[in-house]
Amino acid sequence: MSSPESGSYDATEAAPHGKPRATEWPLWEVFIRGQHGLSHRHVGSLHAADAESAIKNARDVYTRRNEGVSIWVVEAAAIAASSPEEKGPLYEPSNDKVYRHPTFFDIPDDVGAM
Amino acid sequence: MYAQMIKSTGKGVKSLDEMDPEERAFQERINAGGKIEPKDWMPDGYRKTLIRQIGQHAHSEIVGQLPEGNWITRAPTLERKAILLAKVQDEAGHGLYLYCAAETLGVSRDQLTRDLLSGKMKYSSIFNYPTLTWADMGAVGWLVDGAAIMNQVPLQRTSYGPYARAMVRICKEESFHQRQGFDIMMKMANGNEAQRKMAQDALNRFWYPSLMMFGPSDKESVHSAQSMAWKIKMNTNDELRQKFVDQTAPQAAYLGLTIPDEHLEWNEERGSYDFSEPDWEEFFDVLQGNGPCSVDRMEARNKAWDDGRWVREGLLAHAEKKRARKMAAE
Numbered sequence: 466m467s468s469p470e471s472g473s474y475d476a477t478e479a480a481p482h483g484k485p486r487a488t489e490w491p492l493w494e495v496f497i498r499g500q501h502g503l504s505h506r507h508v509g510s511l512h513a514a515d516a517e518s519a520i521k522n523a524r525d526v527y528t529r530r531n532e533g534v535s536i537w538v539v540e541a542a543a544i545a546a547s548s549p550e551e552k553g554p555l556y557e558p559s560n561d562k563v564y565r566h567p568t569f570f571d572i573p574d575d576v577g578a579m
Numbered sequence: 580m581y582a583q584m585i586k587s588t589g590k591g592v593k594s595l596d597e598m599d600p601e602e603r604a605f606q607e608r609i610n611a612g613g614k615i616e617p618k619d620w621m622p623d624g625y626r627k628t629l630i631r632q633i634g635q636h637a638h639s640e641i642v643g644q645l646p647e648g649n650w651i652t653r654a655p656t657l658e659r660k661a662i663l664l665a666k667v668q669d670e671a672g673h674g675l676y677l678y679c680a681a682e683t684l685g686v687s688r689d690q691l692t693r694d695l696l697s698g699k700m701k702y703s704s705i706f707n708y709p710t711l712t713w714a715d716m717g718a719v720g721w722l723v724d725g726a727a728i729m730n731q732v733p734l735q736r737t738s739y740g741p742y743a744r745a746m747v748r749i750c751k752e753e754s755f756h757q758r759q760g761f762d763i764m765m766k767m768a769n770g771n772e773a774q775r776k777m778a779q780d781a782l783n784r785f786w787y788p789s790l791m792m793f794g795p796s797d798k799e800s801v802h803s804a805q806s807m808a809w810k811i812k813m814n815t816n817d818e819l820r821q822k823f824v825d826q827t828a829p830q831a832a833y834l835g836l837t838i839p840d841e842h843l844e845w846n847e848e849r850g851s852y853d854f855s856e857p858d859w860e861e862f863f864d865v866l867q868g869n870g871p872c873s874v875d876r877m878e879a880r881n882k883a884w885d886d887g888r889w890v891r892e893g894l895l896a897h898a899e900k901k902r903a904r905k906m907a908a909e
């Protein structure tokens with residue numbers, strides 16, 4: 466199983482006949498939305514046989530103290546992620562676009578709050 | 580600590596000049612307080628040491644449920660039972676967070692479990708001691724979780740992102756653990772003569788094993804020096820042990836209990852307590868698997884794994900069947 470955070474490893478066992486079979490439940494990434502209207506946030510991961518039990522397990526582990534009112538689970542293998550090598554080309558172009566920030570503009574005090 | 584005697588590369592710490600550009604960039608990022616994330620380049624030794632350390636920490640959380648689980652059915656009141664149950668459930672969660680963090684380094688959960696069950700990987704020495712009376716539930720929360728907190732709080736700043744994030748979650752829950760333990764100790768210490776004796780006896784038995792949790796002095800250890808350079812170890816064992824004693828001695832006095840150390844004394848000059856070292860021979864012996872409960876603990880974990888096999892396989896087979904059915908319907 467491979468995820469944006471994990472490397473790939475061998476989660477199978479050689480079966481006496483035929484092809485090796487999976488022995489480990491797949492990995493799910495868990496996202497939770499708290500009560501205060503913010504977006505779902507990644508809180509961690511867990512193993513479960515299917516989505517239904519992943520949600521139940523997430524409820525048991527990640528919402529023990531009123532942390533949330535909504536749970537998303539995504540099979541880790543289904544997530545596509547940017548790679549660290551691309552960090553430069555992906556994010557650096559925004560560095561010289563200072564005009565994207567409101568502080569770039571000098572608005573006279575007389576104009577009032579803006 | 581929950582991770583004791585973790586070996587790193589076995590070599591001394593390289594200077595920046597001795598490193599190739601990749602490793603140098605990695606180390607400079609750590610020096611500047613940056614985080615290393617799973618897909619970033621990292622030296623092999625860093626990865627391997629972290630797998631050992633996080634894995635051992637995770638195993639400790641899981642095996643650590645056994646000495647307390649021992650008292651869930653015998654808690655004195657329904658309220659105490661609910662509290663203890665919640666505490667032990669938290670520990671299962673701590674194990675899970677940590678296994679997940681270790682998995683980001685490319686080891687599988689099943690592999691880590693197999694290595695625990697075969698005895699290849701260790702867990703903290705502290706969980707090889709028995710919990711004989713209800714007061715032990717107090718002593719464990721107060722002292723054992725208290726010692727764990729000493730080490731886990733600084734680890735929230737560790738260089739490996741997933742490990743640091745797991746620690747943040749764990750630390751939020753630990754203060755509940757220590758407080759419920761101290762609350763039990765207060766009740767017992769202020770109870771009748773038999774209860775007070777039980778509380779003192781629990782402190783007597785858990786004091787030195789708690790000091791051992793930090794591991795022997797590692798001032799001269801190359802492993803520790805490397806781990807500290809990598810910021811996967813934040814303090815020396817002696818520093819943390821001293822901090823623990825300084826925090827705990829006044830709490831014992833508050834309870835009216837006596838720490839079983841005739842050399843425990845406030846040292847005005849150092850601004851710290853002087854205290855006796857635990858018996859390190861006992862520590863190494865326990866770590867070798869010769870603790871009073873070592874065999875029981877491993878048997879319990881092996882039995883849980885074997886007995887759970889049909890559940891793991893059954894649910895997997897059921898999930899596969901459902902998936903196949905859904906595919907056929909589409």
Ligand SMILES: [Fe+2]
Pocket residue numbers: 640669670673749
């Ligand atoms: Fe814990």
Ligand SMILES: [Fe+2]
Pocket residue numbers: 640643670723724727
């Ligand atoms: Fe613990």
Ligand SMILES: [Fe+2]
Pocket residue numbers: 670724727753756
């Ligand atoms: Fe705890």
